[in-house]
Amino acid sequence: MTKIPKYKEIYEYYKKRIRSGELASGSPLPLEQEIIEQFGASHMTVNKAMTLLASHGYIRRVPGYGTFACGDFKTAIKSSHLQFQGISQVIRNTGMQPRTELVSYKIKKGRDLPEIAPVLKTGDDEYIHEIIRLKYGNERLICVTKAYLSQKILPVIDITRLEGSLDDYVREMGIQKTDGYSSVQACLPFDDLIRFFGTDHMALMHQRITWNIEGVPFELTDNYFDGELMTITNPRRMEITSAGEGHNSSDF
Numbered sequence: 419m420t421k422i423p424k425y426k427e428i429y430e431y432y433k434k435r436i437r438s439g440e441l442a443s444g445s446p447l448p449l450e451q452e453i454i455e456q457f458g459a460s461h462m463t464v465n466k467a468m469t470l471l472a473s474h475g476y477i478r479r480v481p482g483y484g485t486f487a488c489g490d491f492k493t494a495i496k497s498s499h500l501q502f503q504g505i506s507q508v509i510r511n512t513g514m515q516p517r518t519e520l521v522s523y524k525i526k527k528g529r530d531l532p533e534i535a536p537v538l539k540t541g542d543d544e545y546i547h548e549i550i551r552l553k554y555g556n557e558r559l560i561c562v563t564k565a566y567l568s569q570k571i572l573p574v575i576d577i578t579r580l581e582g583s584l585d586d587y588v589r590e591m592g593i594q595k596t597d598g599y600s601s602v603q604a605c606l607p608f609d610d611l612i613r614f615f616g617t618d619h620m621a622l623m624h625q626r627i628t629w630n631i632e633g634v635p636f637e638l639t640d641n642y643f644d645g646e647l648m649t650i651t652n653p654r655r656m657e658i659t660s661a662g663e664g665h666n667s668s669d670f
Contacts, residue, residue, distance in 0.1 A: 424459045425536065428467035431457075436476045436487045443489040447477060450485075466536045473537040473628050473638065475599045490601040504583050505553045505561055505641070514555035520580045521550040521614075525569065534566045537628060538635045545569035549580060552614060560647055562614050565639045571631065588637075595636060598629040604645065611642055621645030 422430075435441040448456070453464050468485060471477045475490030506516040528535035529542040540546055546566050553561040565584060567575075572593060579587045588595070605624045612618045622642045629637040 424457060425463045425466040425470070428453065428457055428459065428464060429470050432467075432471055432487075433474075433476055437491070441487045443487055445487045447485040447487065462532075465532070469533050470536050473599070473626065475601050478601075478603060488601075491599065504585055505563070506583065509553065509555040509560060512555065515557075517554040517557070518581045519552040519554065520577075521552060522548070523550075523575070523577050523580055524548045531566065534638055537638050538566065538568050540568060540570075547572065547575055549575075549584070550610075551580065555647075558644075558647075559615060560644050562611055562642045563639060564642075565637065567637050568635060571634070571636050593631065593636070595629040596632050598627060598637075600625065600627045602626075605642075607642075615644070 432441070432447065436443075441447075447453070450461065450464055450468075453459070454461060457464070459467075468477065468479065472479055475488065477485050478488040478490070479485045506518060509516040524547075525545050526548050527542060528538075528540040528544050528546060531540075531546055531548070534540075534546060535542070535544075538546060547569055549565040549567070551563050551565075552559055553563060567588075572588070572591060576587070602623065602625050605622050607615050607618050607620060607622060611622065615622075623645050625641040625643065627637075627639045627641070628635065629639075
């Protein structure tokens with residue numbers, strides 16, 4: 419009988435407890451050291467399990483406070499059930515002129531993205547596309563988006579298409595995303611987000627979306643919205659305010 423990896427054992431343990439309600443939404447998980455001792459696992463293994471739980475909406479990690487069970491897994495999304503509008507279209511709907519700027523495109527190995535690789539089920543020596551872009555409305559920065567795509571499913575990317583719609587490009591390549599998870603939480607700017615937004619004193623809305631293709635992980639995207647302009651009223655709906663021009667809501 420094949421023994422499941424330790425990180426998957428931890429993942430399944432907490433997944434089962436959270437789905438059953440035994441660990442209610444908002445309940446704190448044990449400290450990392452306690453989990454390490456309970457499962458006889460390493461720090462890296464526990465972190466890998468927690469990353470996977472967070473990406474699937476079972477927990478929320480709050481820096482400086484701890485890790486908590488949450489119910490975002492209940493917002494699993496089916497692409498066939500939704501009419502998608504990209505961020506640029508939502509910006510355009512407010513009457514603002516959208517612009518996308520490509521910051522960087524890199525191909526990295528799984529070992530270089532320890533927080534992302536477990537979500538995409540990518541091995542240390544397998545590759546991930548990393549795409550960082552800025553979304554503007556009337557030349558005001560509205561969103562920093564960081565997308566990670568499995569190179570096993572999409573071997574090559576035409577870099578000239580990355581200042582347009584990534585979703586459209588993926589569909590044109592014959593890839594149909596089928597299901598995934600979406601979660602939303604507030605955060606403060608960190609690392610390169612401080613450089614992009616020009617301050618560390620502002621509220622951001624962090625939206626994480628993971629997409630599968632018939633259950634096989636394909637994409638993880640982190641969107642960081644200017645909290646003064648963007649409201650996400652639930653994990654499937656965004657509302658953007660063009661200063662002084664009212665609101666525009668859109669499902670995605």
